[in-house]
Amino acid sequence: MEEPGFRDRADSEAPALARFGTVAIIGVGLMGGSLGMALSRRGLASRVLGCDHDPSSLQAAVRRGAVDEGRPLEAAVSAADLVVLAVPVPALPRLFGLIGPHLKEGAVVTDLGSVKRPVLEAAQALPYPEQFVGGHPLAGRERAGVAAADGDLFLGRAWAVVPGPSSRPDAVEMVAHLAQAVGADPVLLGPDEHDCLAAEISHLPQLAAYALAAAVARGASGTAAAGRGLNMARRLAGPGLHDTTRLAASPAGLWRDLALANRDHLVEGLKRLQSELAEVSRALEAGDGEALEGLFQQAQAARLALFP
């Protein structure tokens, strides 16, 4: 009930067919491809145009029904009522410069990146920055690319809608409707609030999973000679290790970029995680069962607060 605006309106206003007109998806990987599939399947766009620097990805996107046709960047952008930038965050600043001159009057631009403050700043380079509204679907997979795309990827997931200081209200509404139309829950957030929350609920768990996977493999390798340790760890490993390290299978380059883009918030998050671990270590080394149980109880309460 924190953000009544979008969700309440949805009930009274059924999605019209082709509501978003011509949609251009720039970057047809996992996220862009999934969005295209979700739009096409529900008949939410009159046309979905795709654009990608990798011709084979674009062909695969057409083959998978994620886009109706592939187009060069200028042609896709100039025909679009809604332009969705589904490229890695570091590629966005240059892309804003490239698409600016070709945007149709009144066209709305959004992105799917996991960090918003730097993206909104870069969007000021657009000729009409008020046409841009940041977006971040809280959805993903460990595998990248259109081959892993799924039209149901956004179902039941949150989708952060993050306007800039000058974003037009109708543009904000259109992005919220886009989220809703593909089954997500639009959540209106300011850029710093978003980036701080994203650091906590998404980027920090990712880095924790990487660190845990590396530490466990290193520890297990040391338990016995000739690779037996890692073999045994593999054989013994259950759902606990599987789930806590699942995110570590995610692409390293993508997460290098996101970590750097959200560096300040994430550094703070890492400090909090390191301080929790240091407290546990101290209690354990001291054999202090009471302190240990207190820390675990707080953590259990935290988990129940996050997932009631």
Next chain:
Amino acid sequence: MEEPGFRDRADSEAPALARFGTVAIIGVGLMGGSLGMALSRRGLASRVLGCDHDPSSLQAAVRRGAVDEGRPLEAAVSAADLVVLAVPVPALPRLFGLIGPHLKEGAVVTDLGSVKRPVLEAAQALPYPEQFVGGHPLAGRERAGVAAADGDLFLGRAWAVVPGPSSRPDAVEMVAHLAQAVGADPVLLGPDEHDCLAAEISHLPQLAAYALAAAVARGASGTAAAGRGLNMARRLAGPGLHDTTRLAASPAGLWRDLALANRDHLVEGLKRLQSELAEVSRALEAGDGEALEGLFQQAQAARLALFP
């Protein structure tokens, strides 16, 4: 293929009905209850006797079909061909003393605890320590108690079989067959090798999940006034945070005991995890994308080595 003994034999030797005779399960919680259900469902015991210090748990275990009847400790033990100690690790030393005088000649004793070196040492108090073989099914749930028990809990899971220096070969074989009979994969390990591996693949992920849940809740709470931060985190949270913190819902007292019981190995594991996080922090603070990507790539390789 590391431990051909048990698995190969299974194919040629089908489980006979009532193969384990009278089985006494001491402690009918999640683990003991699940084992009782697995035995009863498959007709693997002529009788399953249950014993618990909590009469209502024992009644629930009978009601759920986990045990055929409840018995006082001495009566259960003196009638049993196989005694399974399914109590928390710290309760085991006292229990060895209590059951010792009542064991039938030739009866085999095993446990289900997640730490093995201290348990094997405590088992030396039995009149015939060679009748004891340590066991550790790598299976569990966040919820405790017989209400959460499940006869399929062990299906496809590893089950560490950890003999002491004097364990009788036929006792080792019986425990391995018990694991196999309820659908698990028996893995023969020495006590130190077991405890080190358990620290890595089970205890460290547990502590990492606790620390992450606590850090995330603390960080999210700080993002906005009046509880909005935690509410927002809850609304935005996706499968990544869910899976990385799932274990944090586990009972604090149980994990205090296990952490203390496996303290030395776990302290080393925590150091490795802290050192991985410190390296990530350093690279991130320095804005060193190359170092960050290198760390993430190593972690990704580690995850793929653990779960090919």
